[in-house]
Amino acid sequence: MSELVTVDDLSDTPRSEIAAEALALLDAQVGLLVHASTDGSKQPTENDRQYKQNRRRFLRLMATLKLKDPIPYENLGVWNGLWKSLPTWAARRRHVNDLVANSRTALEGIKNSVSLVVPETEAAATWRDVDTRVAELARALERAESTDDLQDVGRRSREILIDAAKILADPDLVPAGEEEPKAGDAKSWLKFFIDRYAAGSSQERMRTFIRSTWDLAQRVTHGNIDRTETYAAAQATVLIVRVLQDLEAREP
Numbered sequence: 001m002s003e004l005v006t007v008d009d010l011s012d013t014p015r016s017e018i019a020a021e022a023l024a025l026l027d028a029q030v031g032l033l034v035h036a037s038t039d040g041s042k043q044p045t046e047n048d049r050q051y052k053q054n055r056r057r058f059l060r061l062m063a064t065l066k067l068k069d070p071i072p073y074e075n076l077g078v079w080n081g082l083w084k085s086l087p088t089w090a091a092r093r094r095h096v097n098d099l100v101a102n103s104r105t106a107l108e109g110i111k112n113s114v115s116l117v118v119p120e121t122e123a124a125a126t127w128r129d130v131d132t133r134v135a136e137l138a139r140a141l142e143r144a145e146s147t148d149d150l151q152d153v154g155r156r157s158r159e160i161l162i163d164a165a166k167i168l169a170d171p172d173l174v175p176a177g178e179e180e181p182k183a184g185d186a187k188s189w190l191k192f193f194i195d196r197y198a199a200g201s202s203q204e205r206m207r208t209f210i211r212s213t214w215d216l217a218q219r220v221t222h223g224n225i226d227r228t229e230t231y232a233a234a235q236a237t238v239l240i241v242r243v244l245q246d247l248e249a250r251e252p
Helices: 015-039 044-064 076-080 089-111 127-143 147-168 186-197 201-222 227-248
Strands: none
Touching (some): 015 076, 044 076, 089 127, 127 227, 147 201, 186 227
């Protein structure tokens, strides 16, 4: 397990380290809640003290990461008044784990996120990287409230499409007589790819859909937009990624 962050000032602490500590505390809280509802006769006072101490730190870490607290119980006494309505130990364990499932996924995503690197040392994107970013996009959309949050969803959508284009970029896709696009020209690389892998009049709507989604992601990033447009851009981005993955697996 990663060493826990112990400093009080989190301003210079990497988000991945904050998430790692929050994950450890989340697991500890889950363990205390499950214990209290299955074998709570052992050390109830000491466990409640530890639960409250963990909770204070956990709430601060989650606030730093701009995540919501998934556990509504301020102390084990509150939880003790509720778990008796759940008839079995398995039901109590399941209830606690369901409470924290989304937060655990979000924290794991932050913990495992790759730090930014300079272009000279940037690793080539893979479909696995793209899948991770798609999962992070879904969480960002779920948490989005302000205009900045919505624009961040648009930025993430655009960057996912850029990574997908980098994976698909192949000089053989460039028609004879046309200039090869720059590495970062995702729109051109996507055009060449879909022109090859989704060729023909029957695929015209598919090609139009992919191009329109790129334009929508750009608009969400830079424009004055609402949540509906942002939702559409994110959903369309996920769909395009899956379509591109499917097309790449086929012979053009």
